[in-house]
Amino acid sequence: MAQDDYYEYIYDAEFPGGMEELFMFVCMNVDYPEEARKANIEGRVIVTFTVEKDGSVSEVKLEKDIGHGCGEAVVAMVKSMPRWKPARWKSDNTPVRVQFRLPVSFSLDDEKNRPPKEEYCRTQAKLLVLDYDKTQSQSE
Numbered sequence: 090m091a092q093d094d095y096y097e098y099i100y101d102a103e104f105p106g107g108m109e110e111l112f113m114f115v116c117m118n119v120d121y122p123e124e125a126r127k128a129n130i131e132g133r134v135i136v137t138f139t140v141e142k143d144g145s146v147s148e149v150k151l152e153k154d155i156g157h158g159c160g161e162a163v164v165a166m167v168k169s170m171p172r173w174k175p176a177r178w179k180s181d182n183t184p185v186r187v188q189f190r191l192p193v194s195f196s197l198d199d200e201k202n203r204p205p206k207e208e209y210c211r212t213q214a215k216l217l218v219l220d221y222d223k224t225q226s227q228s229e
Contacts (some may be wrong), residue, residue, distance in 0.1 A: 116210035122158030142184035144172035
């Protein structure tokens with residue numbers, strides 16, 4: 090099966106509550122490491138992981154790390170994720186393993202003027218979903 094045909098054959102795995110809840114979970118559960126904060130480290134960490142047939146997360150690996158504890162913080166967050174709704178073959182609805190690639194950005198800009206964490210994360214999650222939806226519709 091060609092990579093381009095992949096999405097024609099499966100229903101993708103889903104984080105409980107959908108993409109907005111995934112982005113909310115990431116924001117609420119990744120703390121900026123103090124070592125990175127002190128060193129003014131900013132950038133993007135990329136992690137890959139597999140959602141198993143039972144919805145559990147496995148094979149968590151750093152694809153890109155910016156150091157100073159940021160990669161470790163993202164890996165710990167992914168390993169703490171609840172079970173996902175597993176991906177399924179469209180033909181017979183049987184579960185299938187899928188791999189995800191998740192970028193997580195670290196930014197120090199204007200941290201002191203941010204609203205409380207939950208409020209900030211909810212706003213960011215909504216914006217990320219809008220951006221994600223826009224990207225998905227442009228690729229179709």
